[in-house]
Amino acid sequence: MTLSLILLGLVVLVAAGLVLSPLMRGAADAPEHDPDAHERARLSAERDRLYTQLAALEGDAPEAAAQRPALERRAALERRAALTLRALDALPPAAATDTGRTRRLAWAGVALATLLTGVGAVTFVPRWQLASLDARESQNVLAVLRLPDLKAAAERTGSNADYLAWGKAAFDSGNYDQAVTAYGNALKLDPRQPEALRRLGILILTRGERSGQTPTQEESTQAALLIRTAAQLAPDEPESQLLLGFALARFGQDQEALTALERYRTLDPRGRDADELITAIRARQQGSDPALSTFAASCASCHGPAGGGGLGPSLRASTLTPEAMKAVIEHGKGTMPAFPELSGARLNGLLNLLEQWQKEGQ
Structure with a gap:
């Protein structure tokens, strides 16, 4: 800047x-600037x-008597x-103007x-203006600015690379109708393209949330197949596992979804797009135990599903006393945010669970 x-x-x-x-x-x-003007x-x-x-003197004809004075x-x-x-x-010569x-x-x-x-x-x-935005927002703005030219280039050349570039810009900038068109044309040219497969699949699967037109069962099944195929073709691309996890969760396959989402977080440790869904799945799985539900909803995304550590430290290896853990939960510490909404029976149940894990260890 x-x-x-x-x-x-x-x-x-x-x-x-x-x-x-x-x-x-x-x-x-x-x-007026000439001193000799x-x-x-x-x-x-x-x-x-x-x-x-x-x-005037040249024009006069003086008489002989007046000739000398003239x-x-x-x-x-x-x-x-x-x-x-x-x-x-x-x-000095005057300055020429x-x-x-x-x-x-x-x-x-x-x-x-x-x-x-x-x-x-x-x-x-x-x-x-871009300097005031985060990296993702800046990319989205740039994608919007480039979108008309990329669309025109793809429609003019009909090449696979141009359709992919148009689809990526459209998807990243939220122009999903254009993304569907672009990725659909790209897959007609080459049906084994992981990015086009998974993004087209998730756009079909979530169409109802954007337009109110819920996909049919056949369309949903086809979309899930596209996403699965992309994950098989590119299993080490974080987005493959992320979108696979979202798709599996929509079909109620929580354990398989959780596996894919945890894989996504392993491939992209800084990625935060799966945190809420992981927490929701954990809460559904552990709904019978209030303490486990509280942990799944508030702690598992950072400290791991069983407290063994992740983005945050292992709670099973912690040496904090219950009083110290309570203070950290209520007021936060370092990069950990505060959770003042946890109180009463919920907080006491969580502290008992953490103390039990400390005794169990790793």
Whole structure:
């Protein structure tokens, strides 16, 4: 962001310089900035007056009696005119001005400044806006900006790579109808593409949540098959396991879904997209035990389904006293958030469960 600010500042300075330079140069060349302008004007006026008088004498035809004074007057005028011309020649030459050229340069500066400002607006300003977003939001914004060009390229070339690029941009930016079209066309060209398979499958499976048109049983079965096929083709891609887990959970296959989602978290330790579903599945599985349900809902996503550790430390290896554990749960510590909503019987049941696990150990 700092680099963008510096570059935009340079653009503004260059643009301002281009606009103001010819105008300032024209102002500097103006007569009022010529220190000899007044003297030059006075001498020029004197010269013109003397020439006028000499021209008038040329037209006179003096009589013989007046011929000598006329000649003396002419000689005096000629001497004064010569002195005036010499004084004018002694002055430094006046700065040449070209208002037309100055005006053309000014307009050229305005045009170039406008161009540079426009370039800065479409390059630097969006980056300032993106700097305030997280990585995923920035990618989504960029995907939206690229979407029209990618769509046009895919429709023009009909190539598999262009359909995949269009589908990815559409999916990442939430334009799911376009994603269905793009991935569908890509699969017609090559039916063994994991990304297109799993994303098209999940879009079909969740169509009812977006449009209210619930897929038929046949469509749901076909969508699940697409997602399973993608997971078989690319088992080590985190998204394959994530979408497989979501699909299995929708069909009530909780244990298989949990296996896929835990696999997703192993492949992408920073991924948080499965946390809520894992917690919900754990809560369903352990609903008969209130303490286990509380742990599944609030703790399992970080400390593992059985307290053995995950993103957070193992609770079975903890040496904290029940009082210390209670304080951490209520107020949080380090990266662990507080859970002030846990109280009374729920909190006591959870503390008893954690104390039991401490005794059992690993």
